[in-house]
Amino acid sequence: MTQVYGSRADSFHSRRHHRRRLLEALAVCVARHGYAQTTIADIAAAAHVSKRTFYEHFADKQACMIALYESASEASRRQLGLDDAEGLSWAEQVERAVRRYFSHLATRPLLMRALFMEVLSLGPEGLRARRANLDALAEAIQHSADTQGVTLPAAEAAALIGMLSEWILLAIEQDRVAALPDDAPAVAAMLRAAILGRRLTA
Template sequence: MPRMKAPSMVTNDTTSELHEHRSRLLQAMAGVSASKGVAAATIADIVREAGVSKRTFYEHFDCKETCFLALYRLTSASALRTLREAVQPDRPWQTQVEHALDAYFAHLAAGPGLVGTLFVEIHHLGSEGLRVRREVMAQFADFVLETVNGGPDSGGVPLSQVLTPTMALAAVGGINELVMLAIERGEVDRLQELTPCASAVVRLLTRADAA
């Protein structure tokens, strides 16, 4: 006689509720960290903002730092998705990069408070923050690498190896510093003005690879 499978204790309603609670906690983390910084934020602040209990918080995260890192990963994934959606595969890679970066900067400028928090606060989370930041930067470097090496050059000729992984990471690091400078100057709303300079960084490092 076949064995009966035990009924799942997690219903669709339960799953939906868990997802909603996690989303509310991440939104609360964004608001609290933007106003107070991660160091000064407390779990009490976060759950009050989210409108949930501390028990609910601990069902999703073991500490406020874990919550912030989840927020960092989520928002970084959203920004990377914006970059990928802006790619125009039939265009020269130089045009693709410029178009994608312009969309990326517009995406960041739409949430100035959150951008400032994420780019700055991640540096205050010790070795785990550094690890996650490196992880995210590697993902962005992979995007640059794929876009440049996978697209045609300005003459329409497909390229096989124009940019190396090291130079792609250097490009992402340079662009990241440009964003940090804009944050320090209070110019997040003008991030799209960085598009020509950021595009030039990629082109110059590509030429450095080819030299």
């Protein structure tokens, strides 16, 4: 009986391992060749698995790309958490969070270009994945506002995330993703001003 359980556990870990390798392979292929030029055969070869293994995890290339977008977005969002462990003021926490977020994006500029640009062409499923990510980012902004006694309406939080996204898209278009961390003070200042300004107009 123990052996059966062990086999199931091994199978589960193997599937997770293959899925992770496929996502990493897609990230490499998209960064090198772009999404449109990347084939399932390319992904499987880069992951050192068969095309059959690919189809055990994803229905098609688009499904794999959406999974990559969701995984990369979640990893990016984790950088935005406020951290007062070092006794930082709220203003310092916001700037530090934005800098971490931008620094994370800057480490893989080609992939970020693909994710931010390509997700818009992935049909309804891609747009839903993008909306889910933007909503989660807006919730992070609302949480930050809550720490200052400001109740930020969802629409206003979404508008701030729209500003953040446009800032990133402009950096992508200007081929300056690597310089995004330098923009952290200006972007953090705008976010803080919008949140604290809401307190004055409430």
